[in-house]
Amino acid sequence: MQAPADRDTHTNVDVPTDGPAHAHAPLPAFDAAVTLQAAFAHHQAGRMGEAADLYKQILRHDETHADALHFLGVLACDVGSLPAGLDLIEKSIQLHPNAIYLNNLGNMRGRARDLQGAIDAYRAALSLAPDYVDALSNLGYALRETGDSLAAIRCCKQAVRLKPEHAQAWINLGNALLDLGSDEEALDSYIKALALNPNDASAHNNVGNIQEKYGRAASAAVSYQRALALEPHRASLHNNLGNVLRDQGQLDRATASYRQAVALDPGFAQAHSNLLLLLNTRPDVSLSEQFDEARKFGERQTAKAQRFEQAANASEADKRLRIGFVSGDLNSHPVGFFLESVLGHLDRARVELVAYATRKRDDAVSQRLLPQFGAWHDISRLDDATCARRIRDDAIDILVDLSGHTNHNRLPVFAWKPAPVQATWLGYFATTGLASIDYVIADRHVLPLDEASQFVEAPWHLPDSYLCFTPPPFDIAVGPLPASANGAITFGCFNHLVKLNDAVVALWSHVLDAVPGSRLLLKTRQLDDPAVQQATLERFAAHGIDGARLVLEGQSPRAELLAAYNRVDIALDPFPYAGGTTSVEALWMGVPVLTRRGERFLSHVGESIVNTAGLHDWIASDDADYIARAVRFSAHRDELATLRSTLRERLLGSPLCDAPRFARHLEDAFHGMWARHVACHHANDGHPAQPDRHSSGDARHAAERNFA
Template identity: 50%
Template sequence: MNDSEHWLKAALAHHREGRLAEAQALYKQILRTHPEQPDALHFFGLLACQTRDYTAGIALMTQSAALRPDAAHLNDLGNMLREHGRLAQAIERYRHAIGLRPDYAEAHNNLGNALRDARESEAAVRSCARAIELRPDYPEAYNNLGNALQDMGRLNDAAASYRKAIAIRPLYALAYSNLAAVFNSLGEYTQALDAAQRAVRIAPGLAGAHTNMGNACFGLGNLEAAAASYQRALALEPADAGANLNLSLVLLELGHHEEALAHCQRAMAASAPSWSMYLCLGDILRARGDLDPAIEAYRKALMLDPRSAQTLERLLFCMAGSATVTPQAFLADARRYNALMASTAEPFPHDRSQRASQARGRALRVGFVSPDLRQHPVGIFLESVLAHIDRARIEPVAYATHPLEDEVTERLKPRFSAWHSLAGLSPKEAAHRMHADAIDVLVDLAGHTAWSGLAALCWKPAPVQATWLGFFATTGCDAIDYIVCDRHVLPVSEEAHFVEKPWRLPVSYLCFTPPAHAGEVGPLPLFAHGAVTFGYFGKLVKLTDEVVALWSRLLRTMPRARLFLKAPELDAPATQWATAARFAAHGIEAQRLVLEGASPHAQYLAAYGRVDIALSPFPYSSGTTTAEALWMGVPVLCRKGDRFVAHICESLLHAAGLDEWIARDDDEYLERAIAWSSEPGRLALLRASLRSRVLASPLCDAPLFARHLEAAFLGMWDGYVNAGLSVPKAG
């Protein structure tokens, strides 16, 4: 053995044992004597790549391959090129290695990995399958085949491939982790959790296994466990974009908005921001009440995936409550949603004469589609009305698009002739389900809110379709014929904001169901405190900068007054601090604010006993909270708006006979607040009589409202049967 062979053998021994400095010295010594020694060039280059000097290392390995093409060396070079992100060159080297040695299973497997990175999934599957054909007991190839199959959406085949890898190598942690990922994608979260736990037991340092465990816990609804798993993954790989993003989603669900935002931002910094990252960012910003930044995030998500209905729905929900978005701008994006839905929907044909014949002599079949047939404003406003629907005229059918049910659901179910769950169905499947029931008039109760069934209605499963109650702007959808409204919430001057034709109910488009567990109306708090307490018990997202500025102006004008804010978001200390800071920017000390989080509904209603006057924000005005405040004896002050969402409180106040609580502008808003506060005797009399006044008003007259609603649906049907939708409409 000559000196260079001896040094090379020693260098390789050092290299294998991780003594890289010693190996490097010997490689250099060999190359000083024999500058073109292929093995020394190759392994010196490999060592350089292992110490992250890819430029020098790949150059040395390329020089070696030019001097003596060797399949194993070309395979190594392909690996380093792939690590360095030079996929095309890596694929070329693997193919060169296979050309020299067609039965080289490892090179086939590595080629499959590189092709997968290049998003050539079918070619990747072929390469991995060839590796397995050459070496049937090759667990890495089965694992990589599973990865490629998973990319193609062949999840069951991928799971089978991972199981084969595990059968060959029972302690194959990575295969268990990948199997968990497949189960998560299939929604089989219990099996996913089991596979991820096995991976973690085998390899506690495998960050991806902790992430997959978190995903399984998230799917099972165990948010705290999910957060803990993601945090363990990030302790191992702090810059992991997926774990950061998923943790931000969990924290958002838990109401920890500031932490959620921080992890979302870390995810975006760790990789090129994706559609899902911008979507998550928008959701967090919206939850924090930052509507305009949220809108910007959703628009960026749409740029990455212009055909995402999910993003458009979130964008529209956010836009509807923004003071900076005009109704015209909203309508343009709502029409964009319609165009997207129309490109995939296949509307059902309806034979007018046949449908008329089928409906003749029976009650009109009216379907109600909603995710909110539960403790929710929709459920609250719907409950008493359904109790008074004349079943001889209207047969109500429920289509629940959300799986959650509660005590309100149980009270609602008997009010329908049939109850069907559409949860988990695609829009096409949901549409076919409703069409099969021969519904005459189908009513959307959600619009562009979460879990809406609006996409299914774009298939036109019923000949007449309307939207009512659950949203506060146009759907933008040609398939929706009418919007049920009243003259206050949708004046004639604003009809151009909608693609739907308005069907105005005679008095109000809402009917309040008084809560059974509400206590008695208490005395006016002003007498006990010596100063007025204003209150707002709605979502913080409605508190725009303009609202905070006006309410701060009111508090500055009345130095002894307080503002009581109650919202679930205020359970978080960080949200309390941020809210106080918004008012502090306008000179309002934190001591003048009462910030309180969520309570059980009975306690929530009782909290109105500490409020003298409730304030409605703008443009997203109070709806359910207005009705509840009135029921608890608390009058609500609102500012007249310029769009549907801004008129909701106005409509309720008109129905309750409280027109004088509607201000024309900011100045009148302040004037009326100050005037009522300065007359505690008058305010106390109003408080004492308000519940009986509301109960006697159209706002709580469920039998009358039911007659009006029945007439609306029958009128829509008559218009369809007799002359189509081009005839003049009611209102």
């Protein structure tokens, strides 16, 4: 749901406080050593101009003064002049090789993202001083950045053995342990760092990361607030606090935290994505405000990018297309579930698939997805520029974003326009705000033509549904109607708790009031936290609903999650943020979904699903109709029982599960987009093609359309 929280690490720059690394004989009427000490004092206090003047004064008297050269180079790097600074540092090492200089060289190379160069410098420092703890800790940091967390752990453990009071080494050790799933050891490392330095905001932040990972949102919020008390102007901390406030249902405070993060760092893509995701779920935020905020995101990311331009050759109009999919969810995730069966039916004579995974996650689904791609690239550690160049060099024809503003997205890469045609599909439900993304792949239920103005992307409609569900690889029988055994209706919702805004809680409370004896089963990860459970009970109690009528459960493995639907008679769809995977899984388990008609893509998802499954009567027009239908369906239990026994078969026979049919439509869509691109390019005398933002593409009729 959210963009990933940052895990803080840093390397230490050594500025001596007890004299220069070597001493020069004082020049007549000038004492270099005294001047150098004064320069160090200014440098450490952040008075960079004064420090630079003194370093230069020394160099005017002795241009080979290694300390002055070195720390003037460090200062240049500190103020953003990395190439010039590195040049000065390297000259100082030629004059006077020593471990401090080499350690600082490693730090500055690291800032320049020359990780191998940094590692080489740290190792050179350790060859001169094997017990140099700062260099060991920094080497561990750099090794982890390259993905070698095991080697990083070895370095950091050696550092803390030599100097147990080295707080930063404990933090770097914790980060490397966390990479390998050793969460308890990582937490222990962070706690040791905090015992040494309670005022280390990074350690508080990292403790919060682990607490958040295990669903302890309230505790994580406390950790992030402690970090913010120490560093109130750090945007990443406001973003992380926003994540856990959102998970606790404190939407106003979460929104404020995300806004503060973006205000402090307007180019902070993760925080801006989190803000957009949250604004789209709030019924009190207007469509125009959501759209304007998305446009701001797009403009800011475009301003940071260096857009590529690719030519299109008319002879390439019917070629086999290279399609790139960018996602962090090519695994056991809704995106993976909806993608899996489709990929297996795509015609490899028409399309070649390339995966760009934005995070490492290996599971049974990813192992099944992997063979479907001609190439699979891990881009999790690539910066946006490097990633964009990689995609361009791979000659991708159509690049598809599968995340939108959800977790692990790489939307800033799309601002570079690394592929001639770009589209967004499957993982999101609103505009990305990026004009560089040409199309949003949708259907006419989720994106009617009269709502196309809500998107900067041009809509491309698939004929049936924009979703195709992959049935689970295990069989769980549909049980009898629960109400037949317990005498009362059980409503259920297994969606993320952020979807249960105040309007949803109020409406569902009315439903419970209107259906005597009914209960509501809520099951989601956020309810693993007892504090969140209590807050949820209190939200319903404010509408007169006794806690005994609520069943609150946390997350479960997927098989257990699906089996839990055998305790649900009717699934309630939240609004405006409707369910997606949860709704289709409910149908697969024989549980009909009562949804509510909306006014935008986000709130049309439920309509698209139940329409495609042939359950048109399960779409309510408004709140009153929602309650009336809940009451009517609850009263006709024989009909509910019959529907339950046939619903899986109906779902499997619908376009929602017809992977071969869907694959043909998707191939046609890609070739239609490409044909339009080639035609537009040549119609514009070789200038880049722009899709018609006011017309809808359609896989069935693309060849018949007039190109924009």
